[in-house]
Amino acid sequence: MMRLGRLIDRAFTMLSERAGRRWFGVVLTLFLVPLLLGGCGYHIAGMGGKMPGGVTTISIPVFVNHTGKPDIEATITTRFAEEFRTTVEVIDNAEARLDGQIVSYNLKAVSYTENDINLEYRLTVILDLSLVSVETDKVIWKAGRVVDYEDFIVVTSDVTATEEAEIEAFKKLSTDTARNIKERMLDNF
Template sequence: MTKKILFALMLFVLSGCGYHVAGKAGQMPGNIETLSIPIFTNSTLEPNVESVITSAFVNEFVTTVRVVDESTFMLEGTIKSYGLTPVSFSSSDVNQEYRLTVSMSLRIYDRQTGKVVWRDNDVVDTEDFSVNTADVAQTRDRETAALQKLSKDTARLVKERMLEGF
């Protein structure tokens, strides 16, 4: 009898403990079911960065909503900056690694009413990549791969924040 009471008391106490993230898990803002994602605006001097980033967002969001050419709701993005910063050097002061940093502003709005249902004007992400001082083309390929990874990771994180209501 004592074991049953102790077990019931333990279940009661433990069931009251729990952590959860506030927000509406699993729902897009405004219960969006379809979304159009036009090519992001590129305000940087880096060519084609908008294509890579937009493609990553389309690929990520297609798993949650129907991404279509024309929809009531539109995800607009503006790439505000694209920068490379040296982060590590050899003993002879030769750069060995760069950090790619991209910042953008994003918003989802209702095209019929103009109402913004979600916005983040300060989305920033980074990705590091190594430098091959003997082969500039290989370093450029690594930069492109870093941009692709950064874009994919950023799209996933943005979608997760939207789904959690942040």
């Protein structure tokens, strides 16, 4: 407490000098800005918020795949479960269930060589998501037509390498989408 008194004394002493006024303003700003931001409810996206409906446990069944691309539902469901585990408990008998549907999986060439050979693809995925109360079967939170994409390089001389690049792009896209959705839920957006 004695130290704080000395600091305040020193700060007011510095006010009498012109240079001291600037210094005091800087110090005051450094102390007040964090207090004001914290007091008005400001927070970093996805941090400090609560799940919609106060949910503390969720289950994440395997997403329904409405696309022609096989086996992608396991990858994206796993990424969502991994991401949500950092915020809520992911269990089978949960308060709420995160239902997901993969509506679209699309590859499109986005860059070419001067000879019109594909250099880069864009993988775009569209999801429909809803958080549903297990007890009442009512929708607590919903996001329709969530679109995300990831670009990846084509290896024209190696089809296997291109397929592996597509798989890695899908894994990254799934992780990023899960993180974004969790942040939207925590921010109640």
